[in-house]
Amino acid sequence: MSEPVRSTVHVLTGQRLTDGVIVYRTAEGAWSESFWDGERVDAPTVRDARVAHEQAAQRLIITGIYALEVGLTAQGAPVLSMRERLRAEGASAARVRLGYPP
């Protein structure tokens, strides 16, 4: 039984234009392939402004930028939908899961 979600935050994510690799926006404004590096944003106005800004600023580098919803348990552990869990695991993990080299 999964733990109940107490609150939600958002992490900005998108895909690298050249190869589609999933990336997350860090607190420093860089983009990392690790979900765990992603900055958690909770104010909706900040989130929306940041999405709009990054969509314009990164248009040659990252595509499909959106704010993904992250549930948080009472202990602050993140809870993701299955889709976002699989995205966060990344492409290499997907290949290994399917029986291929990373």
Next chain:
Amino acid sequence: MYRYDEADQQIVEERARQFRGQVERRLDGRLSEEEFRPLRLQNGLYLQLHAYMLRVAIPYGLLSATQLRQLAHIARTYDRGYGHFTTRQNLQFNWPTLTDTPAILDALASVQMHAIQTSGNCVRNVTSDPFAGVAADEIVDPRPYCEFLRQWSTFHPEFAHLPRKFKIAVTGATVDRAAIAVHDIGLRIRKDEAGRIGFEYFAGGGQGRTPVLAEKLRDFLEEADLLAYTEAVLRIYNELGRRDNKYKARIKVLIKEMGSAEFRRRVEAEFETTRHDPALRLDPEALARMKAHFVPPDYATLPDGQTALQAGRLGKDRAYARWLASNLAPHRVPGYAIVQLSLKSETLPPGDVTADQMDAIADLAERHGFGRILVTHRQNLVLPDVRIDALRQVHAALEGLGFATPNVDRVTDIIACPGLDYCDLANARSIPVAQSIQQTLADADRVHDLGPLTLNISGCINACGHHHVGNIGILGIDKQGEEFYQLTLGGSARDDASVGKVLGRALTAEEIPGAVERILATYAVLRSGADEAFLAVVRRVGLGPFKEAVYADHS
């Protein structure tokens, strides 16, 4: 097989060159993503969950050994060393980069292949019987007609922006292996009493959110009128199909809403115009020219080989005997057999083939045939022209490659769409569910004993895995961000086509293998004998006993 002429070749090369420029303009910002997206989709390039995916067209599922080797080369050089054969007889590369795609299109063009019209609201790859040209039960070879349709629909300016995508399937045999009842247009080639060729013409079939079986428009459309009539159908659909709601935009909805009688009346009226257009008429010379591309190869004169086949089926080598029983189909030429390669081993996801395996299959197709390979809509491959006296050798080679699993059209010959492992539209994963069912049903004798039984899995309601028409269907659904699976029973894609009915509440991935196991055990008890297939039992007894078996102690 059809060979491109100079103009065809120029078009695909030009298209690859254009795409190279479009990618450059996207990367330097002259094209925005909104402007670029339709351009990449017109070249079959999707952006999926983890990466780009390139869908390559394989017209009516027919490949030459040279083309298959080139696909292997692309997989090895530009992708991750494998490709995935789909239910539309296409091949998908799951990991190309945007920057490599123009080079891939060049490589495809060099062997007369492309990815044009594998996406978008246009007429998609025309599909057909995977035994076309060789089946013992074939009435007329469907490939020339598929090629006419391919040429007519490729770059047809009027049908480049249809309300929705459009799929055509053609069969020329007594048994439907092309699932014509669930296509926008389904054609069954017939001969009348006088021996004239014509088409039993169906339209309005489809799966997805609203599964519908096609309605018959004509009992017998004359051969010469194929394009004129199809042009009329497409004109009516293009004009009247709904564009306000993508879930209601397929031709099946138009025909349901309008009524098939009224749709037919409009098509016939339009046909009165199109039938007089000489460009749409298949005159005897054009037919002869096209059929010349598909003349049978130089078969040897051989004994029929039936004694050897019988001996093999009764022999001590059980693996070989089972393989002969389930993976072979009768050939029209004595001494030859159609060999089906099961891409449903326990090692790779359904429909996947590595680059090395592609090369090995191409070698086999040349050594044991005329260099042809066919793709089936059940995500298997076919070596169409194997000499019966070479079957043992071919079996051994396929065992070495992992493609001799004796399960074609059996319960472990599972269709599975890419699902949430790859697909951006998915609700749930398909491949691990297929693999866990395969592991549960590892006993080859039992699988064989259960007889013909199709099990199809889709990761969402788009139904690329044809779950609606699986004898057992599994549909992935999303419940509050988690994967669940709905079971359906009683579907069929064959001549007795039907849409499966939902069994009950959705189950978790972990519950599915056990549920399938209980369904099969129930069938084994209920069947009147070894000859009563699973589908016949479901139709005879209804869902009740199966529902009871799956949910009784589990609700």
